[in-house]
Amino acid sequence: MAKRLNRAAVLPVLIDDGLQRTDTNVLASDTNQVPFSDMYDVEHFRRTMAAAGVRILLPDEAPDPNNYQDVHLGRIRGHLLDELRNVYGSVRDLAVDCPLFKIPAREFVPEDESLAWAALDGMKPNKEAEELINQIVRAIGNFTQKADPGLQGQTGVEAAAARRSLASDQAAAATGAPLPGDFDYIHLRIENDWIEHCKRWESIRDGVVRDNCYRHTDEVDVELGMFGFMKNIPLYVASYWDDVAPERKDKMLGRLLAAGYRVVTSADVFPVQRPEDVLNGLVDVLSDKGREYRAMIEYFLGMRSNRFIGNSVSTFAALGLMERRHRGKWAAYYNGGNIPLASVLPLLHRLPWVFTYNSWSPAYDYMLKGAVRSAQVTRSYVPYCIFMGNSSTFIHQWLVRNNVTIIRHEPKWRSQLLAVAGKAQNNVHHSHLYKTPDTLVSTFQRVDLPVVPVLDQYTYVLYTDADVYFRRPMVLDDFVITYNAGVFVANLPAMRRNYDAFIAMMLDNDNGLYYPHYGPADQGVLNKFYERDLRARMLSQIFNAKPYNSFDPHAVIVHFHGPKPHEYINFLQNGQCEFKNLCEKGFMTSLCKYAPEWVRYVSDEPIAIRLADSCALLENPMVKRLRGGGRRALAAAREVQAVEPEGGPVLAP
Structure with a gap:
């Protein structure tokens, strides 16, 4: 808003107890506010925001409070x-x-994205909090070593490695750099106030x-298994915990322990809470701190972990998930469904988009x-290619x-698939995908979406x-979680549960890998x-x-199903x-309405230029008037293409 x-x-001042x-x-x-500096590094925040074009004033630099005019944002109707x-x-x-x-999501513009990330970059714990986080990270490792006899009795090589690691940690602490953590992290929403919040939130109609x-x-504990959490490092x-019913706490921690998690x-x-432990002497650091200070400490612990999982309805966990993914770190949520915060701050969350491709189809590059x-251009997707x-x-x-993340994945079922594909050549009339073994394996790659390690952090991915x-642009809430040929939203945990049975079928x-009544491949x-x-x-x-269907001005994704532009x-x-009447149908319906949009993205491709010029000719009012439009105009375009040399000059309308 300021920018x-x-x-x-x-x-602003911060609230130290938001229960x-x-x-x-x-x-x-007067009883629950704390200065920003009690939690965060003020000068770091000011420098970061200044670099982003926003001037930050400290409270003692601001005008007299009596000079302000109050504005209640919730009362503004229209464009805020x-x-x-x-x-x-x-x-x-x-x-x-x-x-x-x-602020309605529709009011955000692309330039706001870098500003939002700058604000999060600027939210660095102050020196005292940073040191506390570093010591807690070390304490997690120390606690686990004490609890696990298998980690004792290190060899000389292991001891030397441990000493190097400790020296590295101490050096990082001396410079103020954050220590990495060799642990996984779950933000578990089971507090009494969360139970009440869920009742209210789910009752909204x-x-x-x-x-x-x-x-x-x-x-x-079952969900952690679905997301591949390991049991040989701390969780x-x-x-x-002060607001968690004792029986609920015992039940949840008991399940995790029974499942083998540390x-x-x-x-x-x-x-x-444990002044006698390795952090002895730091009791005063937390004794006068409130709920939100401890939440801040745990947020940044989550930023240090190997894996992070939380409840997507929780703003705490949703923001942590978005920030970690933005920084290239693994993050997931265990409660399924959507991420409500993504609809409020759409610029901070991008839907993972997956497609498959290969190196032997240059005609489709x-x-x-x-x-x-x-x-x-939409700034809505994180692209992954299984190549x-x-x-x-x-x-x-x-x-x-x-900036497409390349996934190299060799399916375990490859040899079995090719073994049962003996009659595949007989099915070429159903689909060109049956032409070669490599093409067949490539098209089946998408069935492995739930077991590709890079994707295992996601609940839903868009496949096209x-x-x-x-x-x-698009967010997950735009979908009813569904499927269609060539485009679908995959629920990866559900597909993971069904994976073995699916591969067997x-x-x-x-x-020849044709499935009667259901389709090819x-x-x-x-x-x-x-x-x-x-x-x-x-x-x-x-x-x-x-x-080849009617033009839809509200379409989000256009799929060149059947004929491609060169066809x-x-x-x-x-x-x-090759696709019967679909080529003619495309020209007669919506191909030339979508083509100018698509051409903008491939304007350096001869095929795109030729399609654009052909469509321009078809839409030319003079051609329509002289040739009567419809099939006659299409015939005129065919005549032009028939005499135009390959790669030669293109016609302007």
């Missing part, structure tokens, strides 16, 4: 920032309530699905480039240069074929295995619009279409 309105921002028993907001008062600018632009000093959840506030919590369990809590390593470039083939090829290097382009096939077996779910949750066509051009040249 958009060209104002300085006054550093909520009702929907009433907890506001700062416009009203602040237009109505209050002449007011020198404004005092606003907390803007989180009050606003058309939004609200069923995941406490989901999977009672069996969270730090964070919660506000559980550590604040009671084991926080000095305020231009389509993949259009998909990746359009995704980048097969030669990494020295142009397209592999292009993907790397364009490579022949799509994206028309506008996939390989139990005597028809991987699409067919997905249709067959998940038939009941898919019939109930077919994907809306706005996420899978096709050029449409071939149709104009020779009148032949």
Whole structure:
């Protein structure tokens, strides 16, 4: 707000106890507020924000409190920032309530993303808190070593490595650098106030699905297994234990211990509770601190861990998840469903988008480039490519240069799949995917989405074929979690539970990997295995619009299903279409309405230029008038393409 309105921002006081028993907001008062500097490094924050173009004033640098005009953001109807600018632009000093959840997501612009991350970068614990976090990280390791006899009796090499690690930790602490943690982390929402919050939150009747506030919590040990948490390193369990019912605490920690996890809590390593431990002498650091200070300490412990998992409805865990993923660290949530904060701060969360590709299909490289470039423009997706083939090829290097994470994955079922694919050549009339063994394996790669290690942090991923382009931004809440050929949202934990049974069905096939009544290859077996779910949750066509169907101005994803742009051009040249009447149908319906959008992303490709010019000719009013439009105009375009030399000049309308 300060940057958009060209104002300085006054550093706020912080609330040290935000415990909520009702929907009433907890506001700062004389008894619960603390200075920003009690928790964070003020000068670091000011420098970081100054570099981002925002001037930060300390409270003692700010105008007299009596000079402010109060503005209640929740009462503003319409465009909030416009009203602040237009109505209050002449007011020198404004005092606003907390803007989180009050600025509509539609008012954010792409430039706000870097500003938001700058603010989070600036939120660095102060020196005292940083040292405490470092010591707690060491205490987690010490606690586990004491608890596990198997870690005693190190060899000389191991002892030397431990000494080097300790020396490195001490050097990092001396310079103020954060210590890395060799532990996993779960933020477990089981407090009494959370139970009450879930009841209130799930009772809201606003058309939004609200069923995941406490989901999977009672069996969270099972969920950790689904997300691949290891049992040979400490698992730090964070919660506000002072507000957890004793029987609930015993039940949850008991399940984790029974499952074999090396559980550590604040009671084991926080000095305020165990002054006789390795942190002896630091009791005074926490004895006068409140709930939110301890929450801040645990937040940054979560930033240090190997793996992080929490409850996505919790703002604490959701923000931690977003920040870790932004920094390239593993982060997940155990309660399924959506991440409500992602709809409030859409610029901070991107949907993982997965596609498969290979090095032996250069004729389709231009389509993949259009998909990746359009995704980048929307700023909604984190792209992953499960790639097969030669990494020295142009397209592999292009993907790397364009910040696509490459996943090299060799399916364990490859040899078995090829063994049952004996009749695959007989199915080429069903799909070109049956032409070669490598192509067949490549197209089946997507069935391994739930077992690819890089993706195991995600609950949902968007999968598309490579022949799509994206028309506008999107968040998970835009979907009803569904499926359609070439585009689907995959629930990875659910697919992981069903994986063995799915692979068994996939390989139990005597028809050359064609699945009668369900379709070809991987699409067919997905249709067959998940038939009941898919019939109930077919994907809306706005996420899978096709050029040969009616134009949809609200389409999010356009899928060049069937004919590709170069095949449409071939149709104009020779009148032949491998996809029956779909080429003609595309030209007669919406292909030329989508084409100008798509061409922007591949304007360096000859195929795109030729398609754009052909469509321009078809849409030319003079051609329509002289040739009568429709099929006659299409015939005119075919005549032009028939005489145009390959790679030669293109016609302008």
